[in-house]
Amino acid sequence: MTHNDRSKGKLPQVPKPYWRDFIDLPEFPRLDKDIHVDVVIVGGGITGITSAYLLANEGLKVAILEAGKLLNGTTGHTTAKITAQHDIIYDEFIQTMGKSKARLYYEANMEALSFIKKTVDQHQINCDLSIQDAYIYATTEQYASKLEIEKKAYERLGIDGELVDHIPFDIDIKNALVMKNQAQFHPIKYLTHLIQIIKEKGGLIFEHTTAVNIETGEQPTVLTSKGSRVTGSHVLSCSHFPFYEGLGFYSTRMYADRSYILAVKTKKSFPGGMYISADQPTRSLRSAMVNGEEMVLIGGEGHKTGQGKDTMEHYKALETFSEQVFGIDDIVYRWSAQDLITIDKIPYIGEITAGQPNILIATGYRKWGMTNGTVAALLFRDMILDKKNAYQNLYTPSRFYAHPSLKNFLVENANVAAHLIKGKLELPAKNANDLSNGEGAVITIEGHRKGAYKDDEGKLHIVDTTCTHIGCEVEWNNGDRTWDCPCHGSRFSYTGEVIEGPAEKPLQRHDHTMLDNLTSEDSGY
Template sequence: MTTRSELPGTAESYWMATAPGTRWPGLEADVTADVVVIGAGMAGLSIAWELTRAGRGVLVLDADRVAAGVSGYTTAKLTAAHSLVYERLRHTRGKEGARQYAHSQQAAVERVASVAAELGVDCDFEGSSALTFTVDPQQRATFEAEAEAAAEAGLAADLVTETDLPFPVAAAVRVTGQAQFHPRTYLLALADDIAARGGVLHERTRVTGLSEGTPCRLTTERGTTVTANDVVVATHYPVFDRALHFARLSPRRELVVAAPLPAPAAPEHMYITDDLGKRSVRTAPLDEGRRLLIVTGESFTPGTGDGNERFLRLDAWMHEHFPVGDTAYRWAAQDNDVSDGVPLVGPFHPGARHVYVATGFGGWGMSGGAMAGQLLASTLTGAEPEWAGLYDPRRLWSTVREGATLLKQQADVAKHFVGDRLRTTHVDSVAEIAPGSGAVVRVEGRRCAVYRDEAGTAHAVSARCTHLGCLVAFNEAETAWECPCHGSRFGVDGGVLQGPAVRPLPRRTV
């Protein structure tokens, strides 16, 4: 069995490793604010910056560090070319819906470019083309239809068969006028400008409660209370379940490996394919004569399967196809897919008057987050854009179209919620757990999630996710407990690493 120490590269995101840390204070006293934005990633900071620029007083709260969550572990493509999306939208939303999607996403790409220029931030912003490709000749008709639909929606799209990848492709949809950048450098500049314009940011302040009303009230795990006129929930996966978004969202985790290669051998553009369990390719400037190749893939549901073997497969594919040096970094990214394929950005639920949400970007959170900033800032200042209805979380007219996907998602959740409990145990005793690994074991009648560190000491917490009670599973590649139902992630001490859970796994004695 492969161990974490045998995996290639440093276990860290390149974006986190090459940008400075942050030290915004935690919230230590009760406060009142105009607008509170929960979450300081691409969506949260884009929303906060747009609102601050429009003259609203903004308070940003993050459970961890600014720009250190999902946005610090992305692939960081900035594009309106979201794989094979436009032909599907043409059928499910009509030509106008596809046009609105393309217009809003392309406007988001251009917005990031203009903001980066306005702030004078050196975030390695590079114009590029985005190509979705296949190596399967039988898929050509599908790609022809996608190129036609993307062009009809207003993008500069066409079908090509020649690329600068080091292997042949059967077909590719190319969209020009896209970009790539260093997301954390960009977001830290946004945070600084928010503060310079009078906004306030607090890190390590997890929001645990929300009371809607006029005004709204938030409570935090620090015991502090925030009173606000409006609230935006931009926590990637919403941390409050009253809108039942968890029934429409499915979490997906993907792995990333990165290695240096000579600049002349680097692909000029950004690429993605659903072949081989997904492969995404881009590069970033590294140093004189070299670029960093970043490869993403091996999609899986959190809490399922062997992350170590997935990392090794992805790394082997990168080295097989590109003249790279030793793997420098490895990390993982998590995304949420909406059952009807369109993000949820707008009022939190049908009865919401002062609470808004931004979620479900399906792996395209860089353009999606910037789009959410423009949409919600306009909505909160009384100038809702024409495409707001496309993203409205209250939409009901898509239920029939998304019914099959909803049923599959909930069947998968039920399989884990019920099926995992039918197993008597995952191992028979704590003694069976090898150093450096973890397993669920029944101890004195209760299922415990037990991690044994390299010194042999056992660390035990409850195996029931504090979100909705599914049983967690151990991800050995990342040394974390993960919930396969809705994607919550916990450290070996039970602390919340990623929502929707807001409470830690209680500790147990073994």
């Protein structure tokens, strides 16, 4: 990124993740014919690429179908912590699922960490992998007490950790819980190396190839938006939101959450370690080498997609925090990330529908995709090869724990229903004439709710605000210049193209003829 679009130390005008910069990423063609392979993998992030790597190593013919560009989804927008410390969760897991399953979750994620380290060592991958202790810190008595309880859960589960009363930079804390010997890395450097190995072993990779459905059977076939078909013995759904839900009803069992990240050149040096706050709003910290210079990745400010305040305010809150704790010399990148959270906080990995062993799914990583995505790939390999895996029952999508799953299921779907109704009742007073260049908003045209964005050249882009998934009304995301759905987290560009599912079709656009026919009184021109 150049520094020409902002003043030094100010937020970059355009959101852009760091990870893809300075990397010579391979490019792949769009699929334009029918093919047959052993395993069809939909999604080109950490789960899909690791799965392809593992299965190609087993001699299977694999094909990866990526709707956009490889590594440009959630994997390309991560903080890239490789850890089993996923917030304060282990006491909760003991209470809701029992000690043995809580321990299995820890072991699964530690095995994923070990796998990544071994793979890096085996192939001598230069991906900035470094061992770091991970800290959850509390700034209030309420969360300090929760960390004390979580420490007891660590003891019950045999987790290597301890409580400390300070962290090595300027935040006044009550206590912090450390999980020893975790790690961080550069995910794109790591996965780009795996892509090369997949190619060498005969794996097929296609970009700009959108999977839209599956014809089930002994040899399931993935159907693409352009008409090409890919048939295999197994299909792995590794896309962020499942492109095909079967009878799993995943839309009703997860919700989408966004968070925000700054890459900051700080005045004070970073002392090492990885940190996340127990208190809300979340603050996440780690270092990263950006073009040979150490910077601090400062993240947090999570909220449900399409809900809440102006999203630029979340970036500004992180900017204020950065200045207070480290001092800002420059903010080099800003970006946001989206992840899906299941009703019991454990990902869904396994048969998409019980009794359908040749269509497997992985989703709902709750912002911890570097380990959980690797867990999914390892589990997929064993299921396809018909090997026993200790974590299969833990992650199976068919599970349902009466408490708190039922309560969370009802709460989340009540939230969806409320937003579905609310959006239909709102008729904004704003019109297109009110917009400045670079501004977007929901407006009213001829008594109908529409979405408008005026680009930096003054061109107006108008879309229908009805999400093409189940019909909720999207909201404008000012920080990322997108239209976001508050019901299930679908996201669209300002021109209406799908960025994130579950929506598969773009928002309806108003062409220039339609706009020209609108009266200036109605349209605000």
